[in-house]
Amino acid sequence: MIKKIKEKFLNKQFLTFGLIGAFNTIASQVLYIIFVNINLAPSLSSFSGDAITMVISYFMNMKFTYHEKCTWKNAVSFPLSYLPGMIINMLIVMLAVNVGVPKTYAKLISLPITIPVNYICMSIIVRLTGNKSSQK
Template sequence: MRSQLGQIVRFGLVGGVNTGTFFVLYLLLHPYMPYFAAYSLAFVLAMVGSFFMNTYFTYRTKPTWKKFLLFPLTNITNYVIQSVGLLLLVDWAGMNEKIAPLVAAVIAIPFTYVISRRILIPGTGPAAAADQDAADPQPPKASPASTV
Protein backbone atom coordinates (compact mmCIF):
# COMPACT_ATOMS: atom_id res chain seq x y z
CA MET A 1 0.00 0.00 0.00
CA ARG A 2 2.80 2.42 0.92
CA SER A 3 4.60 1.60 -2.32
CA GLN A 4 1.49 2.38 -4.33
CA LEU A 5 1.03 5.69 -2.48
CA GLY A 6 4.59 6.62 -3.44
CA GLN A 7 3.78 5.74 -7.04
CA ILE A 8 0.69 7.93 -6.96
CA VAL A 9 2.73 10.88 -5.63
CA ARG A 10 5.45 10.35 -8.24
CA PHE A 11 2.78 9.94 -10.92
CA GLY A 12 1.34 13.30 -9.87
CA LEU A 13 4.77 14.94 -10.10
CA VAL A 14 5.42 13.42 -13.52
CA GLY A 15 1.93 14.44 -14.57
CA GLY A 16 2.63 18.02 -13.54
CA VAL A 17 5.89 18.13 -15.49
CA ASN A 18 4.28 16.38 -18.45
CA THR A 19 1.28 18.71 -18.42
CA GLY A 20 3.59 21.71 -18.32
CA THR A 21 5.59 20.30 -21.22
CA PHE A 22 2.41 19.58 -23.16
CA PHE A 23 1.05 23.06 -22.49
CA VAL A 24 4.25 24.84 -23.56
CA LEU A 25 4.36 22.74 -26.75
CA TYR A 26 0.69 23.50 -27.38
CA LEU A 27 1.23 27.24 -26.96
CA LEU A 28 4.28 27.15 -29.25
CA LEU A 29 2.43 25.19 -31.96
CA HIS A 30 -0.96 26.96 -31.72
CA PRO A 31 0.03 30.09 -33.69
CA TYR A 32 1.07 27.92 -36.65
CA MET A 33 -1.87 25.52 -36.86
CA PRO A 34 -5.50 25.10 -35.75
CA TYR A 35 -5.94 24.52 -32.02
CA PHE A 36 -6.89 20.85 -32.32
CA ALA A 37 -3.91 20.04 -34.56
CA ALA A 38 -1.59 21.83 -32.13
CA TYR A 39 -3.20 19.94 -29.26
CA SER A 40 -2.76 16.57 -30.99
CA LEU A 41 0.89 17.09 -31.91
CA ALA A 42 1.74 18.42 -28.45
CA PHE A 43 -0.04 15.41 -26.93
CA VAL A 44 2.03 12.91 -28.95
CA LEU A 45 5.33 14.65 -28.16
CA ALA A 46 4.52 14.90 -24.46
CA MET A 47 3.42 11.25 -24.39
CA VAL A 48 6.91 10.10 -25.41
CA GLY A 49 8.37 12.11 -22.54
CA SER A 50 5.72 10.76 -20.20
CA PHE A 51 6.66 7.17 -21.05
CA PHE A 52 10.27 7.67 -20.00
CA MET A 53 9.46 9.71 -16.89
CA ASN A 54 6.88 7.15 -15.73
CA THR A 55 9.10 4.20 -16.52
CA TYR A 56 12.19 5.47 -14.71
CA PHE A 57 10.74 7.69 -11.98
CA THR A 58 7.15 6.73 -11.21
CA TYR A 59 7.23 2.95 -11.45
CA ARG A 60 11.01 2.46 -11.32
CA THR A 61 10.99 -0.17 -13.99
CA LYS A 62 13.06 -0.75 -17.09
CA PRO A 63 11.72 0.65 -20.36
CA THR A 64 11.36 -1.92 -23.11
CA TRP A 65 10.26 -1.68 -26.73
CA LYS A 66 7.15 -3.68 -25.85
CA LYS A 67 6.17 -1.23 -23.10
CA PHE A 68 6.99 1.71 -25.37
CA LEU A 69 4.78 0.32 -28.13
CA LEU A 70 1.95 -0.51 -25.70
CA PHE A 71 2.10 2.80 -23.82
CA PRO A 72 0.48 4.84 -26.62
CA LEU A 73 -2.32 2.28 -26.83
CA THR A 74 -3.13 2.85 -23.18
CA ASN A 75 -3.08 6.59 -23.76
CA ILE A 76 -5.87 6.27 -26.28
CA THR A 77 -8.27 6.44 -23.33
CA ASN A 78 -6.49 9.51 -22.06
CA TYR A 79 -6.54 11.07 -25.52
CA VAL A 80 -10.26 10.39 -25.98
CA ILE A 81 -11.14 11.80 -22.54
CA GLN A 82 -8.99 14.88 -23.10
CA SER A 83 -10.17 15.36 -26.69
CA VAL A 84 -13.84 15.12 -25.84
CA GLY A 85 -13.24 17.35 -22.84
CA LEU A 86 -11.38 19.88 -24.97
CA LEU A 87 -14.07 20.00 -27.63
CA LEU A 88 -16.86 20.27 -25.04
CA LEU A 89 -15.05 22.92 -23.04
CA VAL A 90 -14.21 25.07 -26.08
CA ASP A 91 -17.19 24.53 -28.39
CA TRP A 92 -19.98 23.86 -25.89
CA ALA A 93 -18.93 25.72 -22.74
CA GLY A 94 -17.09 28.54 -24.54
CA MET A 95 -13.89 28.14 -22.52
CA ASN A 96 -10.74 29.85 -23.77
CA GLU A 97 -8.77 27.62 -26.18
CA LYS A 98 -5.58 28.26 -24.22
CA ILE A 99 -6.97 27.13 -20.86
CA ALA A 100 -9.28 24.27 -21.91
CA PRO A 101 -6.46 21.75 -22.55
CA LEU A 102 -5.30 22.08 -18.94
CA VAL A 103 -8.78 21.47 -17.56
CA ALA A 104 -9.28 18.47 -19.85
CA ALA A 105 -5.90 17.05 -18.78
CA VAL A 106 -6.80 17.26 -15.08
CA ILE A 107 -10.04 15.36 -15.73
CA ALA A 108 -8.10 12.54 -17.42
CA ILE A 109 -5.46 12.03 -14.68
CA PRO A 110 -7.09 9.16 -12.72
CA PHE A 111 -7.76 7.19 -15.88
CA THR A 112 -4.19 7.64 -17.09
CA TYR A 113 -2.73 6.43 -13.77
CA VAL A 114 -4.65 3.16 -13.77
CA ILE A 115 -3.89 2.38 -17.40
CA SER A 116 -0.19 3.28 -17.30
CA ARG A 117 0.32 1.23 -14.12
CA ARG A 118 -1.15 -1.82 -15.81
CA ILE A 119 1.17 -1.46 -18.79
CA LEU A 120 4.42 -0.44 -17.07
CA ILE A 121 4.36 -2.74 -14.05
CA PRO A 122 4.32 -6.42 -14.90
CA GLY A 123 1.72 -8.37 -12.97
CA THR A 124 -0.82 -5.57 -12.44
CA GLY A 125 -2.99 -5.97 -15.52
CA PRO A 126 -6.04 -8.14 -16.14
CA ALA A 127 -3.89 -10.99 -17.48
CA ALA A 128 -1.99 -11.08 -14.19
CA ALA A 129 -5.22 -11.44 -12.23
CA ALA A 130 -6.28 -14.32 -14.46
CA ASP A 131 -2.86 -15.97 -14.02
CA GLN A 132 -3.15 -15.59 -10.23
CA ASP A 133 -6.62 -17.16 -10.24
CA ALA A 134 -5.33 -20.08 -12.30
CA ALA A 135 -2.38 -20.55 -9.93
CA ASP A 136 -4.57 -20.48 -6.82
CA PRO A 137 -7.81 -22.24 -7.76
CA GLN A 138 -10.56 -22.10 -5.18
CA PRO A 139 -11.86 -25.42 -3.90
CA PRO A 140 -15.33 -26.23 -5.21
CA LYS A 141 -18.13 -25.21 -2.89
CA ALA A 142 -20.34 -27.97 -1.64
CA SER A 143 -23.87 -27.76 -2.92
CA PRO A 144 -26.74 -28.26 -0.44
CA ALA A 145 -27.63 -31.58 -2.11
CA SER A 146 -24.12 -32.99 -1.65
CA THR A 147 -24.08 -32.38 2.12
CA VAL A 148 -26.92 -34.81 2.78
Protein backbone atom coordinates in the same frame (compact mmCIF):
# COMPACT_ATOMS: atom_id res chain seq x y z
CA MET B 1 -14.59 1.54 -1.38
CA ILE B 2 -13.00 4.71 0.02
CA LYS B 3 -10.17 2.60 1.44
CA LYS B 4 -9.48 1.13 -2.02
CA ILE B 5 -9.45 4.61 -3.56
CA LYS B 6 -7.00 5.83 -0.89
CA GLU B 7 -4.74 2.80 -1.43
CA LYS B 8 -4.75 3.35 -5.21
CA PHE B 9 -4.20 7.11 -5.23
CA LEU B 10 -2.59 8.11 -1.93
CA ASN B 11 0.81 6.47 -2.24
CA LYS B 12 4.38 7.20 -3.33
CA GLN B 13 3.86 5.71 -6.77
CA PHE B 14 0.90 7.97 -7.54
CA LEU B 15 2.77 11.00 -6.15
CA THR B 16 5.76 10.25 -8.40
CA PHE B 17 3.39 9.76 -11.33
CA GLY B 18 1.78 13.09 -10.44
CA LEU B 19 5.07 14.99 -10.34
CA ILE B 20 6.15 13.56 -13.68
CA GLY B 21 2.68 14.26 -14.98
CA ALA B 22 2.87 17.87 -13.77
CA PHE B 23 6.09 18.37 -15.71
CA ASN B 24 4.60 16.74 -18.80
CA THR B 25 1.35 18.68 -18.42
CA ILE B 26 3.23 21.97 -18.40
CA ALA B 27 5.29 20.90 -21.42
CA SER B 28 2.16 19.70 -23.21
CA GLN B 29 0.32 22.94 -22.40
CA VAL B 30 3.22 25.01 -23.74
CA LEU B 31 3.25 22.95 -26.94
CA TYR B 32 -0.54 23.25 -27.18
CA ILE B 33 -0.35 27.05 -26.94
CA ILE B 34 2.41 27.16 -29.55
CA PHE B 35 0.40 24.96 -31.92
CA VAL B 36 -2.83 26.95 -31.38
CA ASN B 37 -0.94 30.18 -32.03
CA ILE B 38 0.29 28.84 -35.38
CA ASN B 39 -3.38 28.18 -36.25
CA LEU B 40 -3.49 24.42 -35.77
CA ALA B 41 -6.97 23.28 -34.69
CA PRO B 42 -7.31 23.13 -30.89
CA SER B 43 -8.11 19.40 -30.87
CA LEU B 44 -5.10 18.61 -33.09
CA SER B 45 -2.92 20.95 -31.03
CA SER B 46 -3.95 19.08 -27.89
CA PHE B 47 -3.31 15.67 -29.42
CA SER B 48 0.07 16.74 -30.85
CA GLY B 49 1.32 18.18 -27.56
CA ASP B 50 0.25 15.03 -25.74
CA ALA B 51 1.91 12.76 -28.28
CA ILE B 52 5.24 14.59 -28.05
CA THR B 53 5.31 14.63 -24.25
CA MET B 54 4.25 10.97 -24.12
CA VAL B 55 7.78 9.99 -25.14
CA ILE B 56 9.27 11.90 -22.20
CA SER B 57 6.64 10.46 -19.90
CA TYR B 58 7.48 6.92 -20.97
CA PHE B 59 11.14 7.15 -19.98
CA MET B 60 10.51 9.06 -16.75
CA ASN B 61 7.66 6.83 -15.56
CA MET B 62 9.45 3.58 -16.35
CA LYS B 63 12.46 4.71 -14.34
CA PHE B 64 10.96 6.65 -11.43
CA THR B 65 7.33 5.56 -11.02
CA TYR B 66 7.35 1.89 -11.92
CA HIS B 67 11.09 1.05 -11.60
CA GLU B 68 10.94 -0.99 -14.78
CA LYS B 69 13.49 -1.34 -17.54
CA CYS B 70 12.57 0.23 -20.85
CA THR B 71 11.89 -2.57 -23.29
CA TRP B 72 10.46 -2.75 -26.78
CA LYS B 73 7.45 -4.56 -25.36
CA ASN B 74 6.50 -1.87 -22.87
CA ALA B 75 7.57 0.93 -25.25
CA VAL B 76 5.13 -0.35 -27.86
CA SER B 77 2.40 -0.91 -25.25
CA PHE B 78 2.91 2.42 -23.45
CA PRO B 79 1.00 4.56 -25.98
CA LEU B 80 -2.04 2.34 -25.38
CA SER B 81 -2.09 3.56 -21.79
CA TYR B 82 -2.29 7.15 -22.97
CA LEU B 83 -4.89 6.64 -25.66
CA PRO B 84 -8.01 6.84 -23.44
CA GLY B 85 -6.75 10.01 -21.73
CA MET B 86 -5.72 11.60 -25.03
CA ILE B 87 -9.11 10.88 -26.58
CA ILE B 88 -10.98 12.20 -23.53
CA ASN B 89 -8.72 15.25 -23.47
CA MET B 90 -9.28 15.97 -27.16
CA LEU B 91 -13.06 15.65 -26.78
CA ILE B 92 -13.14 17.92 -23.74
CA VAL B 93 -11.02 20.51 -25.58
CA MET B 94 -13.39 20.44 -28.57
CA LEU B 95 -16.41 20.76 -26.29
CA ALA B 96 -14.87 23.55 -24.21
CA VAL B 97 -13.93 25.59 -27.28
CA ASN B 98 -17.41 25.06 -28.73
CA VAL B 99 -19.06 26.45 -25.58
CA GLY B 100 -16.84 29.52 -25.56
CA VAL B 101 -13.82 28.67 -23.39
CA PRO B 102 -10.77 30.50 -24.79
CA LYS B 103 -8.65 28.11 -26.88
CA THR B 104 -5.57 28.83 -24.78
CA TYR B 105 -7.22 27.49 -21.60
CA ALA B 106 -9.47 24.74 -22.95
CA LYS B 107 -6.95 21.97 -22.36
CA LEU B 108 -6.67 22.71 -18.63
CA ILE B 109 -10.31 21.79 -18.05
CA SER B 110 -9.66 18.12 -18.83
CA LEU B 111 -6.91 17.55 -16.27
CA PRO B 112 -9.05 16.41 -13.30
CA ILE B 113 -10.41 13.64 -15.50
CA THR B 114 -7.42 12.66 -17.62
CA ILE B 115 -4.80 12.41 -14.84
CA PRO B 116 -6.52 9.56 -12.93
CA VAL B 117 -7.51 7.87 -16.22
CA ASN B 118 -3.89 7.96 -17.42
CA TYR B 119 -2.57 6.61 -14.10
CA ILE B 120 -4.98 3.68 -14.02
CA CYS B 121 -4.39 2.79 -17.67
CA MET B 122 -0.61 3.13 -17.37
CA SER B 123 -0.52 0.99 -14.21
CA ILE B 124 -2.44 -1.76 -16.00
CA ILE B 125 -0.15 -1.67 -19.05
CA VAL B 126 3.02 -1.70 -16.91
CA ARG B 127 1.68 -4.59 -14.84
CA LEU B 128 0.89 -6.57 -17.99
CA THR B 129 4.15 -5.82 -19.82
CA GLY B 130 6.62 -5.34 -16.95
CA ASN B 131 9.33 -7.57 -15.59
CA LYS B 132 7.42 -10.25 -13.64
CA SER B 133 10.17 -10.61 -11.01
CA SER B 134 9.96 -6.93 -10.02
CA GLN B 135 6.20 -6.88 -9.57
CA LYS B 136 4.65 -7.15 -6.14
